[in-house]
Every structure is written in structure tokens, then in C-alpha cells.
Amino acid sequence: MKKALLISCVIFLLTLGVDQWIKHFILDGFGWESKALSIVLVFNKGVAFSMLSFLGEGLKYLQLMLIVFVWVLLLRQKEFFLKNYYAFGIIFGAGFSNILDRFIHGGVVDYVYWHYGFEFAIFNFADVMIDIGVGILLLRMVLSKTK
Known part of the structure; x- marks a missing residue:
């Protein structure tokens, strides 16, 4: 359990660090445009597709409580955590990075x-990492059911 927790924390910090590093360049004015894709700075006050933006400042506290609650639940489900610790490191690192932006x-x-x-x-690296982490979880669940 300690090894999995340590690796999960390292992945958490790497995901958080890379996301914040990229955002640093965007905040410093980096931009780019093409016919299909643009790099433009937007501050999203809500969640996906700006949903829940009506919650204002309360959204960041709600999300922080939710992420801590889910983390505690996961640690109590040791077997599930041990099978998926790397995916949870990715998901929580990216999620925390987005919450940090709100603060x-x-x-x-x-x-x-x-x-x-x-x-x-409009999305960011953390959003992609959350999708990848959830995709890994779903794929592992589907594959474990077929065995």
C-alpha cells in the first residue's frame, strides 16, 4: 500500500506540475491560431461547458470538499485503489490543478x-489527463469483466 501511495503521489505531483507549467506559458501571453485549433486564454468560472458557473466562489470549495471526500473513500477501498493507483494519481493531480486555478x-x-x-x-491539459485517467479506469473495469 505504501509503495502504491507513493507512486500515486509522484504521478499526482507530475500531473499537477506539468499542467501548471503549461498554464504559466499561457498566462504569460502565449497564443497560436490555425484553421482548426487555437491556443487562447479563457478563465472558466464553471465546470465542463461552463456548467455550475452560477455557484460563483462556492464552486471551488464544493470541488475541494468533493475531491477530499472521494480521496478518503478510495483509501478505504484499498483493493480498488491498489489496482488503479496510477490512474487516480493522474485524475487527482489534474483535478487539483484545476481547483488551484480557481483559488x-x-x-x-x-x-x-x-x-x-x-x-x-475550450479545455486544458488537466482536462485531457482527467479523461485519460477515467479512460484507464473504464478500460481496466471492462477488461476485468471479460476475464
Whole structure:
């Protein structure tokens, strides 16, 4: 358990660090545009697709309580945590990075804007890492059911 927790914490810190490092460049003015994709700075006051933005400042505290609550639940489900510790490191590192943005910048720093063929929500590296972490969890669950 200690080894898995340590590795999960390292992955957490790496994911958090890389995301904050990228956001530093975006906040310093880095931008880029093409016909399909743009790098533009947006502060998202809500969650995905700006949902729940009506909660204002309370959203960051709600999210922080939720992430701590889920972390405590996971640690109590040792077997599930041990099978998926790396995915949880990714998910929690990315989620915490976005919450940190809310405390520091008043909203999540988003910057990747897909606009070819259709307009998609603006997102960031942490959002992609959360998707990857959840995808790993889902894939492992599906594969374990087929065995």
C-alpha cells in the first residue's frame, strides 16, 4: 500500500506540475491560431461547458470538499485503489490543478480551442489527463469483466 501511495503521489505531483507549467506559458501571453485549433486564454468560472458557473466562489470549495471526500473513500477501498493507483494519481493531480486555478486566478485556465467543423469547448491539459485517467479506469473495469 505504501509503495502504491507513493507512486500515486509522484504521478499526482507530475500531473499537477506539468499542467501548471503549461498554464504559466499561457498566462504569460502565449497564443497560436490555425484553421482548426487555437491556443487562447479563457478563465472558466464553471465546470465542463461552463456548467455550475452560477455557484460563483462556492464552486471551488464544493470541488475541494468533493475531491477530499472521494480521496478518503478510495483509501478505504484499498483493493480498488491498489489496482488503479496510477490512474487516480493522474485524475487527482489534474483535478487539483484545476481547483488551484480557481483559488489563484478566479477560474480554471483553459486554452485549447477546437473550431474546425464544429466549435468545441475550450479545455486544458488537466482536462485531457482527467479523461485519460477515467479512460484507464473504464478500460481496466471492462477488461476485468471479460476475464
